[in-house]
Amino acid sequence: MLSIRHLSKTYANGVRALRDISLDIPNGMFGLLGPNGAGKSSLMRTIATLQDPDEGSIRLDDMDLLADKQATRRLLGYLPQEFGVYPKVSAEAMLDHFAVLKGVVAKGERRELVEALLRQVNLWDVRKRKLGSFSGGMRQRFGIAQALIGDPRLVIVDEPTAGLDPEERNRFLNLLAEIGERVVVILSTHIVEDVTDLCQRMAIIGQGQLLLAGEPYEAIRALEGRVWRRMIDKAELDGYRARMNILSTRLAGGRTLLHVLADSLPEAGFEPVAPDLEDVYFGRLRAQVATRAA
Numbered sequence: 001m002l003s004i005r006h007l008s009k010t011y012a013n014g015v016r017a018l019r020d021i022s023l024d025i026p027n028g029m030f031g032l033l034g035p036n037g038a039g040k041s042s043l044m045r046t047i048a049t050l051q052d053p054d055e056g057s058i059r060l061d062d063m064d065l066l067a068d069k070q071a072t073r074r075l076l077g078y079l080p081q082e083f084g085v086y087p088k089v090s091a092e093a094m095l096d097h098f099a100v101l102k103g104v105v106a107k108g109e110r111r112e113l114v115e116a117l118l119r120q121v122n123l124w125d126v127r128k129r130k131l132g133s134f135s136g137g138m139r140q141r142f143g144i145a146q147a148l149i150g151d152p153r154l155v156i157v158d159e160p161t162a163g164l165d166p167e168e169r170n171r172f173l174n175l176l177a178e179i180g181e182r183v184v185v186i187l188s189t190h191i192v193e194d195v196t197d198l199c200q201r202m203a204i205i206g207q208g209q210l211l212l213a214g215e216p217y218e219a220i221r222a223l224e225g226r227v228w229r230r231m232i233d234k235a236e237l238d239g240y241r242a243r244m245n246i247l248s249t250r251l252a253g254g255r256t257l258l259h260v261l262a263d264s265l266p267e268a269g270f271e272p273v274a275p276d277l278e279d280v281y282f283g284r285l286r287a288q289v290a291t292r293a294a
């Protein structure tokens, strides 16, 4: 279990990226959901010991992660948002290099490890190809292979599915799910379906604040009977905004589909709709904006 307590960070430019975040993350897939700029990467980098918080603590079971960074890095696998590789080097040679950096010095052991990892992420057949020729999905799977060197107890992946096509995304998420059966995996994303499809537990952050933590299923159930939808013309949207608590607006067939939060039928013409995680997510973000504006 990873326990984050009272984590805060303000950057030198005055941006408060993390505001008193406390969170428990058990084994399995954990989704950290938030819009761009919410503070996800700041939190991931802090857990990965790449930057210090101003306040707060992070423990993995009995271990204080921030106290002994070297020890933390040994049990951690990290796939950063911007993962750079040498484009002219083959996948096999690059992974071998990463293994050396992680301290796997014995040649035979390293050869076996590199093969096992490339097979696990399904890149064994293309191991001789240069990384520069890889698709986005292949590159991300390679990123996971390097994160798994050293058998980490905690794996952090920062927005890994952005820019992947649906098939690649699916393949990537399946791979993460397999890994999540054994260790703590934290997946940060702004894509709601990533969390819906994959994570038993989740948190939502916005503007550096924790807005929700728990099970996606429970959060969805809490909205049951309170989400209503209606098709409108785009020109009517401002009027609805002024009168109602709008969760989301989506384009559908050239018109606008409204989702509204209300304890009873908001107006004739609306119909009840089964809530989903997008309703939970947008509901929390909008409530935060409303509270801050008040």
Ligand SMILES: Nc1ncnc2c1ncn2[C@@H]1O[C@H](COP(=O)(O)OP(=O)(O)OP(=O)(O)O)[C@@H](O)[C@H]1O
Pocket: 011, 012, 013, 015, 016, 017, 034, 035, 036, 037, 038, 039, 040, 041, 042, 043, 159
């Ligand atoms: N090193 C830094 N110095 C100053 N401000 C920063 C720094 N890193 C991030 N920020 C700011 O802190 C806030 C949180 O950024 P962060 O990258 O953690 O968010 P994020 O949720 O990961 O978003 P994104 O998906 O856009 O990376 C943003 O307002 C960002 O501009």
